[in-house]
Amino acid sequence: MDIRTEKLEDLEAVRQVNIAAFDRETEANLVDRLRGIPSTFSFVAVQSDRIVGHLFFSPVEVAGKCPSNLSILGLAPVAVLPDYQRQGIGTLLIREGLKECARSGLQAVVVLGHPDFYPRFGFIPASRNNLRCEYDVPDEVFMVLELESGALQDCSGTVKYRSEFSIFE
Numbered sequence: 001m002d003i004r005t006e007k008l009e010d011l012e013a014v015r016q017v018n019i020a021a022f023d024r025e026t027e028a029n030l031v032d033r034l035r036g037i038p039s040t041f042s043f044v045a046v047q048s049d050r051i052v053g054h055l056f057f058s059p060v061e062v063a064g065k066c067p068s069n070l071s072i073l074g075l076a077p078v079a080v081l082p083d084y085q086r087q088g089i090g091t092l093l094i095r096e097g098l099k100e101c102a103r104s105g106l107q108a109v110v111v112l113g114h115p116d117f118y119p120r121f122g123f124i125p126a127s128r129n130n131l132r133c134e135y136d137v138p139d140e141v142f143m144v145l146e147l148e149s150g151a152l153q154d155c156s157g158t159v160k161y162r163s164e165f166s167i168f169e
């Protein structure tokens with residue numbers, strides 16, 4: 001299993017992974033809209049020359065109080081081909097993706113996801129860092145991870161995803 005940055009020739013396969021994993025086109029279309037925006041990161045999991053997983057990060061903003069030089073990313077979407085799920089591929093993709101984001105100097109990552117899945121990477125409820133989600137979701141499903149320890153200590157407010165995420169409305 002190889003985890004690497006997405007290449008230009010991967011785009012169609014990445015699209016198909018998202019469509020198959022979510023059983024709809026919305027997430028694939030979102031990735032196509034976000035790709036190319038500064039501070040987005042796209043990773044693929046490759047097994048026997050086949051793209052079987054995909055992970056995307058895009059920048060979010062905090063409406064509230066936050067140092068202006070702080071870079072926070074939103075993790076979404078993450079997708080693994082149905083036949084390859086529950087084999088550790090999603091976990092590996094996320095671990096490697098987070099490491100790469102940390103290496104690139106990003107300070108924190110938020111995720112809207114399952115509270116049984118993301119804590120294994122160190123995510124905690126974002127409310128503990130005084131951050132709220134712009135969407136009306138249960139507290140425990142909106143989580144945050146500091147890539148740089150203490151990065152969020154002077155931060156509080158509402159996290160806003162990019163306008164492209166209105167595709168879900």
Ligand SMILES: CC(C)(COP(=O)(O)OP(=O)(O)OC[C@H]1O[C@@H](n2cnc3c(N)ncnc32)[C@H](O)[C@@H]1OP(=O)(O)O)[C@@H](O)C(=O)NCCC(=O)NCCS
Binds near residue numbers: 079092116
């Ligand atoms: C979520 C997803 C990326 C995980 O990838 P994966 O390769 O199957 O995950 P792994 O094999 O590394 O880990 C599986 C673990 O995650 C848990 N898990 C994965 N998705 C879960 C979910 N939606 N709800 C609850 N638990 C989930 C499994 O219970 C399992 O836990 P365990 O390790 O304690 O047994 C994959 O299942 C997928 O593509 N799902 C459809 C798309 C989706 O829902 N994406 C996430 C929202 S953006």
